[in-house]
Amino acid sequence: MIHQDTIVALATAAGSGAIAVIRLSGTEAISIVDAHFKSVVNSKSLINQPTHTIHLGHIVDKTRVIDEVLVSVFKNPNSYTGENVIEISCHGSNYIQQEIIQLFLRNGCRMANAGEFTLRAFLNGKLDLSQAEAVADLIASDNEASHQIAMQQMRGGFSSEIAKLREELLNFASLIELELDFAEEDVEFADRSQFKELVVRITFVLKRLIDSFAVGNVIKNGIPVAIVGEPNVGKSTLLNALLNEERAIVSEIAGTTRDAIEDEISIGGIGFRFIDTAGIRETEDVVETIGIKKTFEKIDQAQVVIYLFDADDFKDQRSVLKVELEKIKNKYPQKPLLVIANKIDKVDDILISKIQTEIPEIKLLSAKTGFGVEQLTNSLLELINTGSLRNNETIVTNSRHYDALLKAFEEVQNVKNGLETGLSGDLLAIDIRQALYHFGEITGEITNDDLLGNIFANFCIGK
Amino acid sequence: MIHQDTIVALATAAGSGAIAVIRLSGTEAISIVDAHFKSVVNSKSLINQPTHTIHLGHIVDKTRVIDEVLVSVFKNPNSYTGENVIEISCHGSNYIQQEIIQLFLRNGCRMANAGEFTLRAFLNGKLDLSQAEAVADLIASDNEASHQIAMQQMRGGFSSEIAKLREELLNFASLIELELDFAEEDVEFADRSQFKELVVRITFVLKRLIDSFAVGNVIKNGIPVAIVGEPNVGKSTLLNALLNEERAIVSEIAGTTRDAIEDEISIGGIGFRFIDTAGIRETEDVVETIGIKKTFEKIDQAQVVIYLFDADDFKDQRSVLKVELEKIKNKYPQKPLLVIANKIDKVDDILISKIQTEIPEIKLLSAKTGFGVEQLTNSLLELINTGSLRNNETIVTNSRHYDALLKAFEEVQNVKNGLETGLSGDLLAIDIRQALYHFGEITGEITNDDLLGNIFANFCIGK
Numbered sequence: 064m065i066h067q068d069t070i071v072a073l074a075t076a077a078g079s080g081a082i083a084v085i086r087l088s089g090t091e092a093i094s095i096v097d098a099h100f101k102s103v104v105n106s107k108s109l110i111n112q113p114t115h116t117i118h119l120g121h122i123v124d125k126t127r128v129i130d131e132v133l134v135s136v137f138k139n140p141n142s143y144t145g146e147n148v149i150e151i152s153c154h155g156s157n158y159i160q161q162e163i164i165q166l167f168l169r170n171g172c173r174m175a176n177a178g179e180f181t182l183r184a185f186l187n188g189k190l191d192l193s194q195a196e197a198v199a200d201l202i203a204s205d206n207e208a209s210h211q212i213a214m215q216q217m218r219g220g221f222s223s224e225i226a227k228l229r230e231e232l233l234n235f236a237s238l239i240e241l242e243l244d245f246a247e248e249d250v251e252f253a254d255r256s257q258f259k260e261l262v263v264r265i266t267f268v269l270k271r272l273i274d275s276f277a278v279g280n281v282i283k284n285g286i287p288v289a290i291v292g293e294p295n296v297g298k299s300t301l302l303n304a305l306l307n308e309e310r311a312i313v314s315e316i317a318g319t320t321r322d323a324i325e326d327e328i329s330i331g332g333i334g335f336r337f338i339d340t341a342g343i344r345e346t347e348d349v350v351e352t353i354g355i356k357k358t359f360e361k362i363d364q365a366q367v368v369i370y371l372f373d374a375d376d377f378k379d380q381r382s383v384l385k386v387e388l389e390k391i392k393n394k395y396p397q398k399p400l401l402v403i404a405n406k407i408d409k410v411d412d413i414l415i416s417k418i419q420t421e422i423p424e425i426k427l428l429s430a431k432t433g434f435g436v437e438q439l440t441n442s443l444l445e446l447i448n449t450g451s452l453r454n455n456e457t458i459v460t461n462s463r464h465y466d467a468l469l470k471a472f473e474e475v476q477n478v479k480n481g482l483e484t485g486l487s488g489d490l491l492a493i494d495i496r497q498a499l500y501h502f503g504e505i506t507g508e509i510t511n512d513d514l515l516g517n518i519f520a521n522f523c524i525g526k
Numbered sequence: 527m528i529h530q531d532t533i534v535a536l537a538t539a540a541g542s543g544a545i546a547v548i549r550l551s552g553t554e555a556i557s558i559v560d561a562h563f564k565s566v567v568n569s570k571s572l573i574n575q576p577t578h579t580i581h582l583g584h585i586v587d588k589t590r591v592i593d594e595v596l597v598s599v600f601k602n603p604n605s606y607t608g609e610n611v612i613e614i615s616c617h618g619s620n621y622i623q624q625e626i627i628q629l630f631l632r633n634g635c636r637m638a639n640a641g642e643f644t645l646r647a648f649l650n651g652k653l654d655l656s657q658a659e660a661v662a663d664l665i666a667s668d669n670e671a672s673h674q675i676a677m678q679q680m681r682g683g684f685s686s687e688i689a690k691l692r693e694e695l696l697n698f699a700s701l702i703e704l705e706l707d708f709a710e711e712d713v714e715f716a717d718r719s720q721f722k723e724l725v726v727r728i729t730f731v732l733k734r735l736i737d738s739f740a741v742g743n744v745i746k747n748g749i750p751v752a753i754v755g756e757p758n759v760g761k762s763t764l765l766n767a768l769l770n771e772e773r774a775i776v777s778e779i780a781g782t783t784r785d786a787i788e789d790e791i792s793i794g795g796i797g798f799r800f801i802d803t804a805g806i807r808e809t810e811d812v813v814e815t816i817g818i819k820k821t822f823e824k825i826d827q828a829q830v831v832i833y834l835f836d837a838d839d840f841k842d843q844r845s846v847l848k849v850e851l852e853k854i855k856n857k858y859p860q861k862p863l864l865v866i867a868n869k870i871d872k873v874d875d876i877l878i879s880k881i882q883t884e885i886p887e888i889k890l891l892s893a894k895t896g897f898g899v900e901q902l903t904n905s906l907l908e909l910i911n912t913g914s915l916r917n918n919e920t921i922v923t924n925s926r927h928y929d930a931l932l933k934a935f936e937e938v939q940n941v942k943n944g945l946e947t948g949l950s951g952d953l954l955a956i957d958i959r960q961a962l963y964h965f966g967e968i969t970g971e972i973t974n975d976d977l978l979g980n981i982f983a984n985f986c987i988g989k
Contacts, residue, residue, distance in 0.1 A: 076543030081989030117578040117598055156665045158673055202619045210621055526544030
């Protein structure tokens, strides 16, 4: 399916840079640019140039020279979209970018919608839907883990796993439907025991994919870690220590669902979002009480809780600390909790022994000297089940895929039950078709305009 | 001069976009990328690919796939820098950009300095110095006029004009120096009357170029226009009216040398910076007095002054307005002044006649209805001597060029005086050599590391 209209958009980041790239795609992409391009090398038309070649020249609007540019020619079907594509590498001023785009808008192009280049790539069969979605994930990825997952998905790892299951299921569906044509003869083309075996295998794979979403989702969005502790116990020193240890990128991002500032630190290639809290120290102060309420809200949203205290405080605030700790444990029995005594460089061994005796799970830390920081990062990574990531298994990060997998799983269970209860072939076929439908939703064999609209609206313009 | 080391930098604007371009230049550029590139099409090495071709594949670090990219190959000398150049078009996430750059930094590249690609282009003779400077101007240009000037300079318009003068002068210098070799024979190889003619011509051209700087400088930086008027006379409505008329870009930029907010509006392709002032109404209030002082400071910096008043106020504030107007005229007799009566839609014809009689130069305006806006924009453009811009003449915008031209002009005057007073050939030759030196400074025949350092430090990294 080659679209008739030619679209244009800036493909590089907005703003001024050394160069910018403007992309056109569509039947007329090459001829539209050719009409406004004067080569400085030869007089050959761009239309007669081979695909994947680059040409130096000027973009001109009648007599006016807009810029000296490099034009890259990609010919249908050997391009990102599968259509004729031109990429113009121009000087990176906003003014020039706009002048060139405006020129082509006046001369036969229209502005591309968000994600429209990738949508065309999908519609022209260059990518399946889950691969197209991975393009957006790849651009959004900001650490090794999320990048690796998106890359694997873009290269078709996920699609091929789904496609394999789908094909096997489809074979059985065809056999069972064939039986229906010979209903009065009571034949079984589809070997029921082999089929049961397949359904068990599909169930197993689906379950693994569905379970991987818990990991995938947090990896994609960063793992929220609430740090509970009073002021001055060394929360920011701890964050800096983690940062130095890993030489990773720190950014302060405004929490989207809360008013707190979060620090995102990449540890072992995985993004952790550290959420500072006000602590849970009980007072009669109304404002502080509100603070405690907020702290619990943040713990609710966190995947991991760090309870941090100043080792020296264990001398005179021992009972308060233990009460607070019990409170967290009682309220969140399932949530991974790391209890950390900070500033151990300032206290003596007797106190340390005492802390270790009374809080057996304690981790000793000196954020200042770096003692215990490595152990802490290891603990954080252990808490996240990154086994599947390390084993290069397919991980589901997309909630649309997750939903489709859950639905497919449900239908496969119906098939399984049907097989066990000896359900008739015609009813069995309906359940199998339903499961196939949900597989198809993931890779885009089954789709509709609303779904595509939703998916590509999240892309940037120019992609 | 081909540099031995290979440099790498992000060439597109910083930030996340659909794609980003990473550029490498140097002897090893192609082989360094080749070692980390796996084509998806064939197994041919990038080294064996022809220049100006594009290759789809993966950037890999050992077994890890960093991204699917397009690699453009440019072979020495057919590249921007004149060296081997690779441009990698990758997915536009910050993470991927950094991973790819880091990969090459670990494998034989170093980070490019600001402007280093263009510096290499200059050192390798792909551009002269004034053309290289125009590249930075082009990227900074944000309206038609500054873009046109930079484009002309980058395409060599200015250089060729200077080079022509230089060559003619050089011919005479050679002839005069030849005379010195035959000093005892008292010959004149250089025809003195022809030489005088040349010097007059050079003087004329230099003067035009020097004069053009006044226009060039304001066009490059935007023409500052101070709007003097009391609150509520319609200053912001006027700016909006100018804006609508021209459908141009407005941006609020914080004044660099003052604390006021300025509106930049492109009128007829030329950037005007409108500077709001507090007016000059006399009061006994200390704060207002400070305001008046600031208004005069802003008028000092402006190229054009607009005195704006509410036509209706002419009824009861006639004398105040006229006193203010006289004050501006007396203080700035040379500065172009536009006197504008706004809101004429609200007053009757009798009052309008009265204003026109008492202030003959008055321009009538209704910013609200749009009456008089076009006349105002024409007046603004008339005040700027854009004749040379329209005639496509060379305009000097660079203060370094301006300085060199002034010095060359001075030396040429010395030559002229020398010719008139019959100065001996050896002394004449010294002055000519000096003039030639300053011409050479512009195009970069004469240069030094400090100068180059200063020029290219103003470039962005990646250019």
